[in-house]
Amino acid sequence: MGISLSPTLCHMLTDDFLIQRYLEYTEKQIEFGEQELDRTAGESEHNSLVKFFYDRVVERKAFFTGRYDKNILKGFDYYQKKGRLEIMATSATHSFLPFYTTCPEAVQAQFEVAISTYRFYFGKIPQGFWLPELGWKADLDSWLRSYNFAYTMVDAHALVFARPFAEKGSFYPARTPLGVIVFGRDFYAAEDMAKMTRDPLYRYNSRDQGFELPADRVKPFLGPHSSRTGTGYKYWAVGQDGSGSVLYNPALALEKVKGQARAFLDAELSRLKTAGELMDGSALSLCAFEADSFGRFWYEGPEFIEALFREGAKLEETQFMAPTEYLCKQDPSTFQNLTPEYSSWGVNGYAETWLDASNDWMYRHTMRAVERMVEITERFPNNTGLKERALNQAAREILLVLASDWSKMLYKQENTEYARNQIESSLRNFTTIYEALGSNYISTEWLTHIEKRHNIFPNINYRVFRRKN
Structure with a gap:
């Protein structure tokens, strides 16, 4: 099994402030669960359901504070060292890279921060690179090769419409002109997964007790101006x-999960058998999904993954492998040389999710800021002290504004005010630093405040934006 943990996520999972916030939230969930157990004492069905969620919260806290010592990255690293998991690198702030290939220093910074962060947390050089949003453009081939990545992944149509076209479709890896191995996502597996998540027995995510009970019963979860927030206690299917x-x-949901895991495997094996016959060889299915599909949007998702592996272990014809393990067992000469088509796994398969009328306004400001970042990196190549701190913070602000999340949120009309504020805040902070460096005066108090507020990548070196000859 492979997984991509972004540098941003790695930082958040090890940030003391966020860890404390999580523990405080968990304590509120436990206290609320105890209240709910008392409130529903006379209703056996409701009460047993409350107990189910309460026990899960207690268990989750025990695992987090005990087994993982408040650092779940240790768990991922442990299983990677045992050979059960492969952690792939990805860009520093999950930037949609095809948009920035005309500005090489932006792509360079995303790669270099990604690699240094991976080495810091996992103590090794990554073999694979997960393209954010599976965003592929032919220009990225040289970047992947120059940073010694062995493989990456694209959506199925990147291979189907490749030049020349992929003779084995997306059921077998291919090789780019510069020798990077490309795996194509199994489109059919994604379709099957989307259908399964809507089963009537599964938990309904839109009804939370934090929004249904009287305000005095959910006081710990009330935000500013008595605004409601989720408790995690959701009692409806x-x-x-x-x-x-x-x-x-x-119990019924878990049984359904097991049945669907078997059905999913049966469908996959049937397709692979048919594809293998047409290919005159063994076919491969790359089942790639967004991680928040498992747990956040599909509550039973983690149980599905467990059931999938348990069911697969019973079948001799099924093998689960991480990408590097698979490549070690293949003859590289069997991979077709081709150039994948421009693509992503966004809406309609290209780039409209990150560039349409809702978000196009941001790119002229973003590009101008990147150009300025390169400029001040050239102007101040060897600074130390307060100026170096300011330059490092400028680099953080640029990386933050390059995140694909903001344009995606604007496109989906989800938390649009927050997304716009994040873009404008990072651009404003960067501009303040840029102008301060020009006037040779930087407010230490202001800079310290911004460093605490946007404290991602504490060991960043602003020279990742330096122009290379």
Whole structure:
């Protein structure tokens, strides 16, 4: 199994402030669960459901503070060292890289911070690179090769419409002109997964007790101006009509998960058998999904993954392998040389998710800021002290504004005010530093405040934006 943990996520998972916030939230969940157990004492079905969620929160806290010592990256690293998991690198702030290939220093910074962060947390050089949003453009081939990545992944149509076209479709890896191995995502597996998540027995995510009980019962979860927030206690299943009006039954949901895992495997094996016959060889299925599909959007998702591996272990014809393990067992001469088509796994398969009327305004400001970042890196190549701190913070602000999350949120009309504020805040902070360096005066108090507020990549070196000859 392979997984991509972005440098941004790695930093967040080890940030003391966020860890403390998480523990405080967990404590609130436990206290609320105890109140709910008392409130529902006379309703056996509701009470057993409360107990189910309460026990999970308690167990989760025990694992987090005990087994993983408040650092779950240690768990990922442990399983990688045992050979059970392969952690892939990805760009520093999950930037949609095809947009920035005309500004090489932006792509360079994303790669270099990604590699240094990976080495810091996992103590080794990554073999694979996960392209954020599976965003591929032919120009990225040289970047992947220059940073010694052995493989990457693209969506299925990148291979189907490749030049020349992929003779084995997306059921077998290919090789780029510069020798990077490219795996194509199994489109059919993604379709099957999307259908499964809507089963009537699964938990309904849109009804949380934090929004249904009287305010005095959810006081710990009230935000500013008594705004409501989620408690994690959700008692309803999707139901046949999708309205979330049927009481959730965890046991039935778990049985459904096991059945769907078997059905998923059967469908995959059938397709692979057919593809293998057409290819005159063994076919491969790359099942790639967004991690928040498992747990956040699909509550039973983690149980599905477990059931999938348990069911697969019973079948002799099934093998689960991480990408590097698979490549070690293949003859490289069997990989077709081709250039994948420009693509992503966004809406309609190209780039409209990150560039349309809702978000196009940001790019002229972003590009101008990147050009200025390169400029001040050239102007101040060897500075130390306060100026170096300012330059490092400028680099952080640029990387933050390059994140693909903001344009995606604007496109989806989700938390648009927050996304716009994040873009404008980072651009404003960068401009303040740029102008301060020009006037040779930087407010230490202001800089310290910004360093604490946007403290990502504490060991960053602003010279990652330096122009290379």
